[in-house]
Amino acid sequence: MTETAPRPTLEAVAARAGVSRATVSRVVNGGDGVREPLVERVRKAVEELGYVPNQAARSLVTRRHDAVAVVVAEPETRVFADPFFALQLRGISKELTAHDNQLVLLLTEGRDDHARVGRYLAGGHVDGALVFSLHLDDPLPELIQRAAVPTVFGGRPGWSGDRQGVVYVDSDNRGGARDAVRHLVGLGRSRIAHIAGALDQTSAVDRLDGYRDVMVDGDPRLIVEGDFTPAGGERAMRELLARCPDLDAVFAANDLTASGALRVLRESGRRVPDDVAVVGFDDMLPVAEQSDPPLTTVRQDIEEMGRLMARLLLRGLDRHAGEQGIAAAPSSVVLPTTLVRRASA
Amino acid sequence: MTETAPRPTLEAVAARAGVSRATVSRVVNGGDGVREPLVERVRKAVEELGYVPNQAARSLVTRRHDAVAVVVAEPETRVFADPFFALQLRGISKELTAHDNQLVLLLTEGRDDHARVGRYLAGGHVDGALVFSLHLDDPLPELIQRAAVPTVFGGRPGWSGDRQGVVYVDSDNRGGARDAVRHLVGLGRSRIAHIAGALDQTSAVDRLDGYRDVMVDGDPRLIVEGDFTPAGGERAMRELLARCPDLDAVFAANDLTASGALRVLRESGRRVPDDVAVVGFDDMLPVAEQSDPPLTTVRQDIEEMGRLMARLLLRGLDRHAGEQGIAAAPSSVVLPTTLVRRASA
DNA sequence: CACCGGGGTGAGAGCGCTCTCACGAGCCCG
DNA sequence: CGGGCTCGTGAGAGCGCTCTCACCCCGGTG
Numbered sequence: 001m002t003e004t005a006p007r008p009t010l011e012a013v014a015a016r017a018g019v020s021r022a023t024v025s026r027v028v029n030g031g032d033g034v035r036e037p038l039v040e041r042v043r044k045a046v047e048e049l050g051y052v053p054n055q056a057a058r059s060l061v062t063r064r065h066d067a068v069a070v071v072v073a074e075p076e077t078r079v080f081a082d083p084f085f086a087l088q089l090r091g092i093s094k095e096l097t098a099h100d101n102q103l104v105l106l107l108t109e110g111r112d113d114h115a116r117v118g119r120y121l122a123g124g125h126v127d128g129a130l131v132f133s134l135h136l137d138d139p140l141p142e143l144i145q146r147a148a149v150p151t152v153f154g155g156r157p158g159w160s161g162d163r164q165g166v167v168y169v170d171s172d173n174r175g176g177a178r179d180a181v182r183h184l185v186g187l188g189r190s191r192i193a194h195i196a197g198a199l200d201q202t203s204a205v206d207r208l209d210g211y212r213d214v215m216v217d218g219d220p221r222l223i224v225e226g227d228f229t230p231a232g233g234e235r236a237m238r239e240l241l242a243r244c245p246d247l248d249a250v251f252a253a254n255d256l257t258a259s260g261a262l263r264v265l266r267e268s269g270r271r272v273p274d275d276v277a278v279v280g281f282d283d284m285l286p287v288a289e290q291s292d293p294p295l296t297t298v299r300q301d302i303e304e305m306g307r308l309m310a311r312l313l314l315r316g317l318d319r320h321a322g323e324q325g326i327a328a329a330p331s332s333v334v335l336p337t338t339l340v341r342r343a344s345a
Numbered sequence: 346m347t348e349t350a351p352r353p354t355l356e357a358v359a360a361r362a363g364v365s366r367a368t369v370s371r372v373v374n375g376g377d378g379v380r381e382p383l384v385e386r387v388r389k390a391v392e393e394l395g396y397v398p399n400q401a402a403r404s405l406v407t408r409r410h411d412a413v414a415v416v417v418a419e420p421e422t423r424v425f426a427d428p429f430f431a432l433q434l435r436g437i438s439k440e441l442t443a444h445d446n447q448l449v450l451l452l453t454e455g456r457d458d459h460a461r462v463g464r465y466l467a468g469g470h471v472d473g474a475l476v477f478s479l480h481l482d483d484p485l486p487e488l489i490q491r492a493a494v495p496t497v498f499g500g501r502p503g504w505s506g507d508r509q510g511v512v513y514v515d516s517d518n519r520g521g522a523r524d525a526v527r528h529l530v531g532l533g534r535s536r537i538a539h540i541a542g543a544l545d546q547t548s549a550v551d552r553l554d555g556y557r558d559v560m561v562d563g564d565p566r567l568i569v570e571g572d573f574t575p576a577g578g579e580r581a582m583r584e585l586l587a588r589c590p591d592l593d594a595v596f597a598a599n600d601l602t603a604s605g606a607l608r609v610l611r612e613s614g615r616r617v618p619d620d621v622a623v624v625g626f627d628d629m630l631p632v633a634e635q636s637d638p639p640l641t642t643v644r645q646d647i648e649e650m651g652r653l654m655a656r657l658l659l660r661g662l663d664r665h666a667g668e669q670g671i672a673a674a675p676s677s678v679v680l681p682t683t684l685v686r687r688a689s690a
Numbered sequence: 691c692a693c694c695g696g697g698g699t700g701a702g703a704g705c706g707c708t709c710t711c712a713c714g715a716g717c718c719c720g
Numbered sequence: 721c722g723g724g725c726t727c728g729t730g731a732g733a734g735c736g737c738t739c740t741c742a743c744c745c746c747g748g749t750g
């Protein structure tokens with residue numbers, strides 16, 4: 001809690017180096033077109049004075065902030081129940097750092113906050129935004145569209161790819177689900193149930209679709225909606241067992257759900273994987289690896305998703321600045337998933 | 346990815362409202378000392394134009410940014426293995442938002458990043474910093490001290506409270522550990538082991554101290570160092586069983602460690618809690634609640650810790666600005682913990 | 691040898707805001 | 721009824737930086 005000392009300005013550096021402000025500015029910003037001896041002198045002065053450019057002054061004229069907002073809709077309790085969020089953030093952070101951009105974190109919590117975020121983005125405090133908006137009825141995308149800030153979404157937004165110019169990064173939820181179910185089929189299972197996630201989220205819908213892709217003409221009673229939580233998994237599993245005691249496999253929408261299902265299966269006296277094989281989704285380590293038995297699941301490279309989101313955004317930002325030809329606007333990316341085989345299936 | 350429109354300036358609002366820039370500025374910043382009719386006119390103009398102040402221009406003159414950096418040392422894999430980090434962040438975010446401050450997230454990863462963070466903080470881009478630095482040998486605190494930025498630490502910093510002016514928020518790790526061990530004693534256990542956390546972190550040291558507070562003259566062979574991970578818990582538990590097969594209770598440094606211990610105990614044929622009672626720490630829900638049996642553990646109010654850190658920092662910032670009397674510099678806070686009884690002990 | 695051109699450098703005008711002052715009303719008091 | 725007050729308002733000077741432009745000094749050319 002110390003008082004901040006007065007910091008040297010460009011002017012001061014210029015005086016010390018015996019050059020003009022303009023020259024110092026040039027050196028500080030790359031040094032192109034300045035002759036070597038001068039560059040050296042300026043560098044020395046910068047060093048000696050411990051000069052650090054004033055970002056506010058710079059932004060004022062450049063209209064650039066080298067900062068990106070990351071918006072996370074809080075009601076996503078899921079976001080806090082697993083390391084998903086943290087990993088993604090790490091990927092984003094790495095990429096932003098590599099390009100000298102700052103990360104401004106905006107966590108929202110209810111309607112009022114949405115307005116706040118909208119105002120902030122519209123306020124032009126950041127160059128772009130990375131938004132996690134997984135619910136179908138989320139008002140955030142709307143606000144962002146109005147704020148006219150370059151944006152990349154994490155996860156396919158609810159209103160689908162219809163609106164033009166919408167860029168997102170997502171895992172191949174549908175393909176991953178297909179792989180999971182196919183794996184179960186390959187194991188000789190035929191009565192394969194699915195505990196879906198909360199179906200107001202695209203990831204849940206996509207995983208369900210993937211399941212259906214494989215289980216064409218499957219028994220609809222084998223599908224129950226969960227909510228991505230262990231408790232939801234338990235509830236759904238009980239219902240499934242009541243409905244179809246003959247099921248021999250379960251594909252759960254995520255690992256948390258699977259862990260709940262596992263518990264109920266154990267209670268009911270079923271052996272996993274002997275009687276019922278179980279596959280999860282996410283490969284959320286503390287859960288998947290520690291569960292009993294360890295969970296076969298679908299892994300998505302979460303950190304890479306984050307990194308990619310940032311990369312896409314920055315690329316888009318460059319386009320605005322550089323205008324180097326018609327570098328196509330970045331388009332959405334869907335990352336592949338991989339099946340991780342453990343003991344449960 | 347849309348182009349940002351040119352935004353109205355103070356000047357424009359002034360023109361529309363038929364007043365001077367100064368008056369608009371006054372209204373925008375609270376409206377004190379401006380007569381009602383004018384306030385109204387200005388408000389209307391602001392509304393109609395959709396005016397949002399340019400933060401860069403404002404910062405340039407006020408030297409305030411209304412932004413706080415949150416620095417998280419990445420090597421803390423622990424930080425990403427549980428919702429700890431996310432919860433703390435949520436608490437911080439809430440508090441900052443309530444005071445119209447932005448949250449700039451700085452994740453570090455190795456030495457280079459430390460320098461980067463040091464430069465950033467020294468650059469005066471933010472008004473203060475909240476730093477999570479849990480390792481004893483962390484160079485970050487040093488850098489921060491040099492950057493002369495008001496700072497509040499999350500968790501007691503390694504070099505202890507000796508340096509004056511250091512403010513931190515921590516859980517009562519020692520007290521919580523005492524409660525845990527006393528609970529085991531109350532259960533009639535006497536051969537109580539402790540699997541410590543990584544002892545280069547103050548939280549681990551404090552929990553160990555708490556254990557020792559109760560187990561005075563305890564068998565030193567009952568203490569093994571872990572590393573806060575399930576794998577570490579397994580390893581430590583094996584060693585403990587080999588050393589002291591007669592142990593009847595385990596206090597683990599955190600829930601993850603406890604979950605590893607639980608698995609080894611099960612393997613070894615011990616029943617929990619009948620043969621060996623187990624207590625964890627953190628009350629990290631997905632682990633503590635889902636483990637088998639559910640874990641008795643020590644809960645800390647993580648979100649509150651975050652909120653408190655932010656509050657302390659903002660208060661310190663105010664002091665610098667307001668100078669309202671000798672409002673004592675904020676001092677460190679240690680939050681109480683509570684024992685949560687479940688099935689494992 | 692005068693001229694032109696180009697690259698390196700400096701001067702200066704803002705970017706949008708806050709804040710200090712000076713100023714002009716009103717008001718109270720003598 | 722005039723002199724001081726206060727309160728409300730406007731004018732204007734920066735905050736520290738970037739960027740355009742003019743200038744100057746070269747070397748190469750006609």
